[in-house]
Amino acid sequence: MKAFEFIKPVTKFAKDHSNIILTVAGSAGVVATTLSAVKDTKKHALNIAYAEYDWSKRDTDDPLPKKERFVVAMKSYWPTIILGAATVTCFVANGVISEKKIAGLGTAYNVAVTSFNEYKKSVGKRLKETDISEMKKEESQTEAAEQTSDPVEKEQKIIRTGKGETLFKEPISGQMFYSSPEEVRDVINTLNADISQGEAQTLNDLLDGLGIQTSSLGDDFMWDVMETGNIAITFDSGVYMGREPYILLDHRNMPMYMAPAFR
Template sequence: MRTNLEKIFRPIAKQVSKYGPEIAVGVGIAGMITTTILAVKATPKALKLIDEAKKEKEEEADELKPIEVVKIAWKPYIPAMISGALSIGCIVGASTVHVKRNAALATAYQLAANTLSDYKEKVIETIGEEKEREVQKKVDAKKVEKISSTEPSFVRKGKPLCIEPISGRPFEMDLEDVKAAINRLNYRLTGGMEECISLSEWYDEIGLKHTDVSDYMGWNIYSDGLITITEVPSSTDDGELCWVLEYAVLPHYKYEKTR
């Protein structure tokens, strides 16, 4: 019997754990609505208590001291206060979980980026820079092949196709314009106007939409230096020129932290 119950409730528990923050936010919002309703319903009761207190004292309402009004009228609002406190707790708890998850995600991403960088260095040491470049070209050609099959609308006449490496998305732009966009961002960094540039700001320059993480990733002039890209030429299935971009320093989380 216990085994059967575990089979039933284990998937449910996993889903609750996975979507716990979203559930907590939903409960918090529903709780806030309930709090408002309870407060509205409590108001006539509170006013009635105040009226009774005035009759007992035979005084006008404006002659009641604020502290007396609070002492007389607070009890009807107890359910609303409890509901409000629980709702705030749910929302704060959800926020805390999100912060922890984002921190874990940032750590995992940075670890993966460092591992990739170390791996690339060792590959170059082992097989040499020229052969490593040949391998990289084959990898880039695979990216272009995938884009050509899934995004045929991007392969058009006119401006060449470029592939942004973090999101793997294509965009059409002359290579000179790509370099000009990089120069504009670097001018903002070197001109003392800004210390960091987000990935979203780079996407704005090349006409790509922001992603879920692009606001939280970027470069810092003090830790990363200037934004630098390399362009690896490739071609689509139709023989059109395609540039696969690579970042010298990958954008990273917590990029806004200074020296």
């Protein structure tokens, strides 16, 4: 277990800075390959001279065959070949990792744009249906209704999980629900136990454990022992509709977006 605790931060650092590490390694590889090639060229000239001398001892006037020259070249340049292959591997791996990160960011951007466009359409539709004066009148009526409404009517907008009577708000999904602090802590502890064992947990796993509605994108956001660590939530406070206090589940460790194509 102690060895694992030591390896975990090292692995996380390597993943977070993989592009920089591979770029530095590739640049160093270019320099090392050049120096090795210069050194091996001198060695190759000497090896070829020895090979031609040995070949001249044979009863033939033919020059040293190309096959023999190739074998001598491979023996002379093998350090340069290995360094060159490692350098190319670093640059190729850097390109693949960069492509994955760009694809993930692009998908996240598309998700945000889609959500904004849906919101803009709903607002635009409302503006077409009513003019500004009617909207102001409607807002005034809504505020008056909220001030005189019965608490039972407000509770219809909140999810009742049957696990407590304390009002909570989960900020990522924006849902409000009734539960208990003990129940919420148990759910988080259970998920964190699985994360500590190396099993990733998604946002939908958290929402489902809390007894509220999951999201169509909830499986694309997750906590992982190497990338994000455990779920870290603190209890903050807020007031619902200006009257009813609630506990805000303040995420100190947000889930990581993982595009389905790169899982």
